[in-house]
Amino acid sequence: MIYIQENSNDPMYLQIYNQVKKDIEQGNIAHGERLPGIRTLAQTLGIARNTVSQAYTQLAVEGYIQARHGSGFFVMDTSSEFTEKNYVPQDIKALSTQKSELKKPVILYDFQYGTLPYEQFPFKLWRKYTSQILLSSQKEVVNHYPDKQGDLFLREEIVRHLYKSRGMVCSKEQIIIGCGLQYSLNILCTLLRKENNIIAMEEPGYNGARDVFINNNYNVHAIPASKDGLILSSIHCSNACAAYVTPSHQFPYGTVMSIVQRKELLNWANVNDAYIIEDDYDSELRYDANPVPALHSLDAEDRTIYIGTFSKSLSPSLRVNYMVLPVRLLKRYHSLFCSHSSPVSWLTQRVLAAYMREGNYERHIRKMCITYKRCHDIFIQEATKMFDKKVILHGRGAGVHFVLEFPGGEEQDWLIKQAEKVGVKVYSMIPFWNDRNECPRNIIFIGYSLLNEQQVREGIALLHSAWFNALT
Structure with a gap:
């Protein structure tokens, strides 16, 4: 039975469409069953024939019913062996809950590579x-x-x-x-x-x-x-x-x-x-x-x-x-x-x-070079002062990243975990090797494009405490 609500926000054709569609999907109207004719349903509901025609047309377009010339509208078979028997939907809610339950360390200084500060745009x-x-x-x-x-x-x-x-x-x-x-x-x-x-x-x-x-x-x-x-x-x-x-x-x-x-x-x-x-x-x-x-x-x-x-x-x-x-x-x-x-x-x-x-792009590049050069120089200055000969910096003079080598043999997994404990994020070099077994384990990747000069200083100080105080 189809009901029309006069005070509904949905137009009448959509109310008919939704109710018929729901009955077909729930099996209340069987495959092959003939629907009431447009004139008959319009008279029953006391509405215009065009309204019923619009609802039936939408159902036919979507494959729920089929118009047969001279016979009316008939319900199509909408079942699917794949969707009903084989497809097991992932529990997205459970997956997202598991992910959120993982304890993530609080990162104060992210020495990432690539992202730029929004204020520079x-x-x-x-x-x-x-x-x-x-x-x-x-x-x-x-x-x-x-x-x-x-x-x-x-x-x-x-x-x-x-x-x-x-x-x-x-x-x-x-x-x-x-x-x-x-x-x-x-x-x-x-x-x-x-x-x-x-x-x-x-x-x-x-x-x-x-x-x-x-x-x-x-x-x-x-x-x-x-x-x-x-x-x-x-x-x-x-x-x-x-x-x-x-x-x-x-x-x-x-x-x-x-x-x-x-x-x-x-x-x-x-x-x-x-x-x-x-x-x-x-x-x-x-x-x-x-x-x-x-x-x-x-x-x-x-x-x-x-x-x-x-x-x-x-x-x-x-x-x-x-x-x-x-x-x-x-x-x-x-x-x-x-x-x-x-x-x-x-x-x-x-x-x-x-x-x-x-000429704005050229001026912007000059401005960016000045900004990054300061961070680059501060990084070298602080790393040299804090790490002394315990760390070798590769990649000076350009770009927004360094490779840090540890002559003492400290391994990158340990270095990354120790850094995270004090709220600093540094990165592995392993993804850059096609043969990952060839990657030396005493190097890490570190960028500074997202940090200002003060953050670089504070981040390096924390890395020193995490890496070398931990050793002593």
Whole structure:
């Protein structure tokens, strides 16, 4: 029996729909049973036929009933062997309860890597350019699908920026805007695919890149990396189609690839018809000298694929990065990705282009370098004073992280647990190794992008008490 409530917030057709649907799902109306006709039910309920028709139409669209010409509406079989017999739903509530019951240590100082303090973002200028663009004639393209390579204005600004800051000569036609390193690497995995898919990669190296290669069924050939730099000898017998490297600031050790190694790598790519993927993830953040020239700027054979990002200098949540494709790969790119659209919002790209055009991005980078240099210098000063020769710092002079080595043999698991006891978070180096057994156990990873100078001082003091007072 269907009841209509005059004072209900739900429209009458929805009341009919819900009641019939519920009766079908609970088995009160059997499969194959004929429902009352539209005219009959409308007269019974004292409502318009259109109201009943609207309810029946919705039920039919969703597969609960079926209209048979000249016969009326009949109930469909909505049972499912899979959902009724095989599917056992997870108890989400129980899982979340178990998770919340785990005792988490209180973290006062998080020496993480990547997240930036919110106050460093240029909110005022971002609002200004957003308003200007939305009130200008440019807004006409807001409902268009963006070009697969990204906004033309932003690509033009990136070309200018790369020429001034990295010594690179490229064109807007070579720039492809992406929503992060993984997006760009996924494209490259398609472009570079061969029968024997091998990527040479630093070991240790950035695990986010390695995961993309593995997920795309590439085999990873290790290029050994250490605090003294890369060992390139093994790449010559790798048969790799490309080498993924971070030459300006090796991740995670922080070394800079020498000019001799750069030339050797470029020669390898040229001789072996291979490519170099240059991840220039934090090249703007250099404190002890001018930024190191990009490997791309030395390449005379069009073998380097340059990848840059705004995540370390502006904001990781904008999800804007870019790559410079060699001219020789452009035809293949346009063929394989002809139906794609840029994954980054048009408005974000256009605002970023306007922000860069007036020199704000360069000023922002200078400001960020000053801020991070202070934290970098304070970290070295306090670590040297507190730890003395008990800790060796790797990766000085650039970026927002260090690798800490413990000559006394203290192991990272113990170091991390002791730090957590005093409210400090530091990180393992193990994820950066493809062969995790090869990771030395006396090193840890530590960043400072989220901390101010005072927090760096206080955090290091607590680490000293946790690690070295505990030993004595």
